[in-house]
Amino acid sequence: MKYDSILDVIGETPLVRVAPDVHGLRNIDLYAKLEMLNPFGSVKDRPAWNMAREGLSQAVERGDSIVELSSGNTAKALAVIAAMHGLPFKSVTNRMKVPEIKDLLLLLGAEIEELPGQTECLDPTDTEDPLTRMYRMLTEEGSGYLHTDQYFNPRNLDAHRGGTAPEIVKDLGGRGPDIFIACVGTAGSSTGVAGVLREHNPAVSVVGLVAHKSDFIPGIRNIDEVNEVGLFDPANYDTIESVTAQEAIDGMLTLNRRCGMLGGPTGGAAYFGAVRHLKEIDETLTERRTAVFIVCDRVESYMSYVRQRRPELLRQPPRADSVDTLTDAEAAAAVSVDVAAAREWIERDRPLVVDLRGSFAYSALHIADSVNIVDEIFDELVRGGLPFGSSRPVLLVCPVGEKSARYAALLAKLGHRDARSLRGGVVAWRDAGAPLVRD
Numbered sequence: 001m002k003y004d005s006i007l008d009v010i011g012e013t014p015l016v017r018v019a020p021d022v023h024g025l026r027n028i029d030l031y032a033k034l035e036m037l038n039p040f041g042s043v044k045d046r047p048a049w050n051m052a053r054e055g056l057s058q059a060v061e062r063g064d065s066i067v068e069l070s071s072g073n074t075a076k077a078l079a080v081i082a083a084m085h086g087l088p089f090k091s092v093t094n095r096m097k098v099p100e101i102k103d104l105l106l107l108l109g110a111e112i113e114e115l116p117g118q119t120e121c122l123d124p125t126d127t128e129d130p131l132t133r134m135y136r137m138l139t140e141e142g143s144g145y146l147h148t149d150q151y152f153n154p155r156n157l158d159a160h161r162g163g164t165a166p167e168i169v170k171d172l173g174g175r176g177p178d179i180f181i182a183c184v185g186t187a188g189s190s191t192g193v194a195g196v197l198r199e200h201n202p203a204v205s206v207v208g209l210v211a212h213k214s215d216f217i218p219g220i221r222n223i224d225e226v227n228e229v230g231l232f233d234p235a236n237y238d239t240i241e242s243v244t245a246q247e248a249i250d251g252m253l254t255l256n257r258r259c260g261m262l263g264g265p266t267g268g269a270a271y272f273g274a275v276r277h278l279k280e281i282d283e284t285l286t287e288r289r290t291a292v293f294i295v296c297d298r299v300e301s302y303m304s305y306v307r308q309r310r311p312e313l314l315r316q317p318p319r320a321d322s323v324d325t326l327t328d329a330e331a332a333a334a335v336s337v338d339v340a341a342a343r344e345w346i347e348r349d350r351p352l353v354v355d356l357r358g359s360f361a362y363s364a365l366h367i368a369d370s371v372n373i374v375d376e377i378f379d380e381l382v383r384g385g386l387p388f389g390s391s392r393p394v395l396l397v398c399p400v401g402e403k404s405a406r407y408a409a410l411l412a413k414l415g416h417r418d419a420r421s422l423r424g425g426v427v428a429w430r431d432a433g434a435p436l437v438r439d
Helices: 045-062 073-084 099-107 130-138 154-171 188-200 245-258 265-282 299-309 328-332 339-349 359-364 375-383 402-413 425-431
Strands: 015-017 028-034 065-069 089-093 111-114 145-147 179-183 205-211 239-243 289-295 335-337 352-355 394-397 419-422
Touching (some): 015 154, 028 154, 028 265, 045 073, 045 145, 065 073, 099 111, 099 299, 179 265, 188 205, 239 265, 245 265, 245 299, 265 299, 328 402, 335 339, 335 402, 339 394, 339 425, 375 402, 394 402, 394 425, 402 419, 419 425
Parallel strands (some): 028 289, 065 089, 065 145, 179 205, 205 239, 335 419, 352 394
16 A cells, blocks of 8 residues: 555554454454554544644644643654644643653654643633643634644544544444443543444443543543543443553553554553453343454553553562552551541641642642652652651642552551541642642
8 A cells, every 4th residue: 555645544443353262252252443553653643633634734834833731642643743744742731651652752852841730631610720721821812822622622533433433333344333342531532433333333332441540541531530521421431430550451461462462551451341341241142242442552652651560571570668569458448537637637746748749730739838759759769668757647648639548558558657648639628728838
């Protein structure tokens, strides 16, 4: 096949059957839509190009910058598209969690602006959130930006309505699958594909997969974050289920080693969640069914993610004294206090308040007299032993109280006498009207 532009290569990705001896399903044919084979490496190539191309010629004339609120694959695809057309690209995010993606964006010439947002997604109802303020600025007339706006742009959905979904339907003989399983990030692919599949098969079951609340899986939101995405509608899914980071890596290993599909942890989460869901209905079926999931991107960008969570896979010694080593019982034993109890405790006993959020978020708003130790750095400190005296009272704080609870449990496991977590985190503190200070 011959093409005039690499942009013409986007789409028409293969649909590949997963062998039954791999997934173990008896009455269901399982297929993987290999979006990782798009030219820039992910399912986001489709919406990135579809969102950018409409205003691209005018942006070139004006010398605008392309900008997107993204820390991952959408930013990567847009950085390539911008560079191809001689335009600057800016990625605006509250946190770059995957070092390899950040390095690649810099290599592609992108500018990265990290802001102190309170979640990974834009929350348009929070007028004080820095991401929200940035969003308003980007959408102003004459701002000098071509803002692709992946969280609210209908062209995100259209990329999948006009491409991904019809390809699946065509490859399955015109009817489409009986079950569609999709990870939920911006909700563009899951929403866009599901709508078209229902047109061809109204009985199709749509399963949305989100990350477990206490876990981070690249490209997938947890259930709290996904409700803040403008394209997300819970009515689009027949069921929404969660996947842990460990399950995502397990699924990824199966795809990589057993299927020869070099998908990343997002695809691994989709595979693991698909098989888990399908096994619950497999034995009840009286007719053969077909299911499809999406392998979103490639594994090579996530070596640091794997190294942190499963070092033994890279033949490295296990990470001692990390939150990933906690048993469920140990994690459940964490001591958490609500805002009122925390304020009383701070006033009475003056515990050390440790804010685990990123430095930008901390500088925007934090509890008075707290110290900022970003969670990754705190994790390294704990690996060397207790970072402060075992008898000193400590209150740990994070955005919503889940990560801090796990660290409180870890400190207790290591012998700390009084480590507590702020239940609900900084968000609960703010919502309770408790004072926050700004640097």
